[in-house]
Amino acid sequence: MTDQLTQVIAQATLKDGMRNSTDSLDAATHSAKKLARKLFEGLDEDKGGVLTRDEFEPYFKNPADAAEAFKVFDKDGNGDIDRKEMRNAVSRIYRERRALATSLKDMSSAVSKLDGVLLGLALLITIFIWLFIFNPKGTTAQLVPMATIILGFSFVFGNAAKNLFESMLFIFSIHPYDVRDLIFIDDSPMFVLEFGLFSTTFQRCDGQVIVAPNSVLFGKKYILNVRRSGPMWEATKVMVSFDTPLDVLHEFRTRLRQFVTDHPREWKGGLDVNIDFMQNQNLIQLSLIPSLVVAMEHKSNWQDWGARWDRRTLLMKEMKRIMDQLNMTYKLPTQPVSFMSGQNKSPKPANSLLGAR
Incomplete structure (x- = not known):
């Protein structure tokens, strides 16, 4: 085996x-x-x-x-x-x-690039040390023009050096993700394809590939790592008529809880139905918050993006069946309509016309 x-x-x-x-x-x-x-x-x-x-x-x-x-x-x-x-x-x-x-390969590539940068700096420092040892007077005389050149290069490469330092902190110290992690940036779900010393390549769920500089991600974006998250909750809203009895709402919650209890491979068991708000005495908006187990293989999160939507669809279908059985409906409220008379231009309520009929 x-x-x-x-x-x-x-x-x-x-x-x-x-x-x-x-x-x-x-x-x-x-x-x-x-x-x-x-x-x-x-x-x-x-x-x-x-x-x-x-x-x-x-x-x-x-x-x-x-x-x-x-x-x-x-x-x-x-x-x-x-x-x-x-x-x-x-x-x-x-x-x-x-x-x-793949993650180790990308990390090794980033380390090798960083190693090249540090070797270059060490080589320059070593050259200066040897020049001071063998020709101290000549080297001191050349420092002034060289300092001018270095100052000029600092204006050209100063921002690149800053980005390099921030990328080093982002990749090696913070290390917010690994390859194939599902993350959310600005509420957009993306998978990490590869990361380097200066940039990271992401793939959105619709297939688009995005390359983002690490300096932009460092300190400027909130990153939600789904793979490193535990059991995740999800909320959806259902609108029902204001005259729906409370007993029906309780039965609706009981049946949904029984559904997630009967499917332990997909759901952890936590589910609740709360009244969100009431509007115009004709609508109740329910906040349905089921506790999701996003695949038993990914430790109850949404790392398996397709499986997460499969489970959500099954729950939506069950909600539809329960609402049909309990006759839970919602219709737009009746609105008064007035007709303008051609003689006196005074509005005539439509209800009076309906009553006369």
Whole structure:
């Protein structure tokens, strides 16, 4: 099992040109799914369709290690692992290992560039020291014109040096993200493709690629890192009629809570329905705040962006079914309409016309 998993991971983290090709990505993903199927079939001795911790223990030295390994696959914590959980866990290990290899590669590239800059500075300092040792008088005489030249270069490259220093702090000290992290900048979700010493490349969810200077991100933007976040909450609003009974609202909340309780693989269980505001005595706006578990494989956040929308869509469909069953509706309020008479130009209420009819 370990050898096959290592082989798949090695295929996912190739360092040659094939690593970035679509064919190699598809092949590695297919290999991960194939391995997950073999692992599940090999561990499922009783052919019950799920795996338990007891089936892991023969392959580990002690029960504690087996329990730790079982938690890696049992993301919903219900005590068993089905085929989908096994496939998602192996695919997650592949993706995280590949992202880690890419992140280390980018970090190594940034360090090498920084190393080149520091080596250049060290070389200049060494040259000046040797000049002072072998020709102190001549070197002192040349300092004045050289100082003028250095001062001129400071105006040209001063901003670049400032950006370099800020980028160094941003990448090596703050280090707000890694490759393939999902982040929010100005409420816009983006994935980190690669980062360097001066800039970072992002990819938006619609496929657009954005290159942002690190100096702009440093101290000027708030960065929300989804991968490093825990369980995330999401809010949506539903408008209902003002004359909706409170018992119906309570039943609406009860059924939604039961829905998230019945789906522990997708939801953590926290859900509430609160009245947000009342307007014109004809509308109640409900603030529905479900506690989201954004995939069991990503520790209850939105790192798996597509899966997050799949779960949200399922909840919206369930809300629609419950509202239909409870006859929860909302219609625009009736507005008075007045007609202008051609004789005296005085408004004539439409309600009186309807009443006369």
